[in-house]
Amino acid sequence: MIQLSHIDKHFGSQHVLKDVSLQVAPGQVTALIGPSGSGKSTLLRCINLLETPSAGQITLGDASLQFGHGHAQAGRQDIHRLRLQTGMVFQNFQLFPHRTALQNVMEGLLVVKKWPRAQAEAHARELLHQVGMAHKADAWPGTLSGGQQQRVAIARALAQSPGLLLCDEPTSALDPELASEVVAVLRDLAANKMTMLIATHDLRLAATLADTVVFLEDGRIVEQGSSRQLFLQPQNPRTASYVSTLKEGLPEAWQA
Amino acid sequence: MPEWLKLMVESLPPLLYAGLVFTVPLTLLSFACGLSLGFVTALVRLYGPRTLADGFRFYVWLIRGTPLLVQLFLIFYGLPKAGIVFDPLPAAVIGFSLNVGAYTSEVIRAALLAVPRGQWEAAYSIGQTWAQAMRRTILPQASRVAVPPLANTFISLIKDTSLAAVLTVPEIFQAAQRIASVTYEPLILYTETALIYLLFSSVLSAGQQKLEARFGQHLHLSQETK
Numbered sequence: 001m002i003q004l005s006h007i008d009k010h011f012g013s014q015h016v017l018k019d020v021s022l023q024v025a026p027g028q029v030t031a032l033i034g035p036s037g038s039g040k041s042t043l044l045r046c047i048n049l050l051e052t053p054s055a056g057q058i059t060l061g062d063a064s065l066q067f068g069h070g071h072a073q074a075g076r077q078d079i080h081r082l083r084l085q086t087g088m089v090f091q092n093f094q095l096f097p098h099r100t101a102l103q104n105v106m107e108g109l110l111v112v113k114k115w116p117r118a119q120a121e122a123h124a125r126e127l128l129h130q131v132g133m134a135h136k137a138d139a140w141p142g143t144l145s146g147g148q149q150q151r152v153a154i155a156r157a158l159a160q161s162p163g164l165l166l167c168d169e170p171t172s173a174l175d176p177e178l179a180s181e182v183v184a185v186l187r188d189l190a191a192n193k194m195t196m197l198i199a200t201h202d203l204r205l206a207a208t209l210a211d212t213v214v215f216l217e218d219g220r221i222v223e224q225g226s227s228r229q230l231f232l233q234p235q236n237p238r239t240a241s242y243v244s245t246l247k248e249g250l251p252e253a254w255q256a
Numbered sequence: 257m258p259e260w261l262k263l264m265v266e267s268l269p270p271l272l273y274a275g276l277v278f279t280v281p282l283t284l285l286s287f288a289c290g291l292s293l294g295f296v297t298a299l300v301r302l303y304g305p306r307t308l309a310d311g312f313r314f315y316v317w318l319i320r321g322t323p324l325l326v327q328l329f330l331i332f333y334g335l336p337k338a339g340i341v342f343d344p345l346p347a348a349v350i351g352f353s354l355n356v357g358a359y360t361s362e363v364i365r366a367a368l369l370a371v372p373r374g375q376w377e378a379a380y381s382i383g384q385t386w387a388q389a390m391r392r393t394i395l396p397q398a399s400r401v402a403v404p405p406l407a408n409t410f411i412s413l414i415k416d417t418s419l420a421a422v423l424t425v426p427e428i429f430q431a432a433q434r435i436a437s438v439t440y441e442p443l444i445l446y447t448e449t450a451l452i453y454l455l456f457s458s459v460l461s462a463g464q465q466k467l468e469a470r471f472g473q474h475l476h477l478s479q480e481t482k
Contacts, residue, residue, distance in 0.1 A: 088381035094374040108382035140474040
């Protein structure tokens with residue numbers, strides 16, 4: 001079970017997440033959409049504790065942590081345990097530039113899971129194969145295209161078999177062609193029942209990939225529902241206006 | 257053989273001896289200690305508690321703001337007045353190490369800050385601890401940035417060790433002074449001395465290039481794989 005309850009996050013005087021509660025169904029894809037600065041990234045980063053929530057509760061599988069007044073500050077062990085339940089894919093890939101594609105994927109297995117090298121390498125090669133990057137196993141990240149780097153980054157995020165894959169704008173730094181090869185990998189994962197939470201500006205991606213879509217604005221969940229419902233029959237006028245850009249499509253004059 | 261060349265050849269063994277037995281070990285030892293001190297200083301200033309960081313900042317300010325020669329005199333000739341007595345060589349090592357520590361701490365601090373924040377986050381996201389992230393993700397990348405300026409400090413240090421002559425350490429420059437004072441040939445002797453320093457620092461520059469190549473292998477995109 002993946003459950004966020006009443007998550008609040010302050011940066012100084014800024015209140016960036018306001019009482020966010022969210023349940024992510026196992027084996028499903030949930031998309032977080034919303035304008036820039038709505039708190040999508042912060043919410044993802046709170047889940048794997050790159051940011052510490054100011055208040056609320058996070059439950060991932062059998063690990064659970066509470067934050068805020070009256071709760072002891074989360075210990076290093078607790079954070080570590082919760083973090084290993086998630087894999088994170090960053091907008092700018094953030095591969096380790098001094099390690100090859102294969103070494104990037106092996107790193108967590110070797111250092112965190114303390115697997116023997118041969119076993120880690122075999123698993124890493126399998127993951128690279130899964131994202132279609134087996135032929136570039138020995139390449140430095142700097143020699144790969146953005147789409148290829150992101151696919152390696154997805155393999156790295158999956159290496160320790162997390163229960164939840166967090167994707168923060170996974171295609172935003174890519175041109176449409178490169179983005180589509182990353183989307184293909186994500187689609188493949190979705191078909192294999194990987195639980196995913198994807199923050200994205202790409203409404204088409206959200207509509208075609210996600211089972212559930214959550215519309216976030218100004219740190220608050222405005223509306224959530226099945227992707228079909230949220231895009232076709234949004235209940236909230238604000239949601240309707242935000243998702244309307246998806247339906248506009250091609251110039252009217254072109255429509256014969 | 258002309259007279260000047262004969263003198264150069266004859267004085268080469270004592271000068272090289274002084275270089276290999278005193279200058280080189282003094283340089284290596286001081287650099288090793290100084291670099292460790294610089295690393296600790298950089299870490300404390302970046303990640304340590306405020307008061308400790310202030311202490312280290314004071315140290316850097318003090319060392320960088322005063323002449324090395326004065327520092328060496330203070331340690332070797334001044335401190336005995338306060339009951340702290342060092343032999344010449346330890347006094348020199350302490351002086352040079354403190355100096356190298358102050359300068360390299362700034363280089364290391366800048367190099368660590370040059371690694372993008374996202375690399376820390378990527379390291380944390382795969383479950384690395386702070387120490388693991390530092391050792392395996394941040395330091396290797398910072399090293400590439402730090403090698404050229406650290407080599408600068410190293411080469412300065414080789415030459416600065418000539419100051420140890422005033423602490424009566426019998427390194428190259430002191431050996432040269434000794435020979436010049438009996439042969440009355442300062443031009444020849446000091447030219448030869450300069451050439452020996454040049455040789456030592458050239459060898460080190462070659463080493464720097466090797467190190468840069470090693471930490472920067474991923475930057476040489478020409479060696480593309482298949």
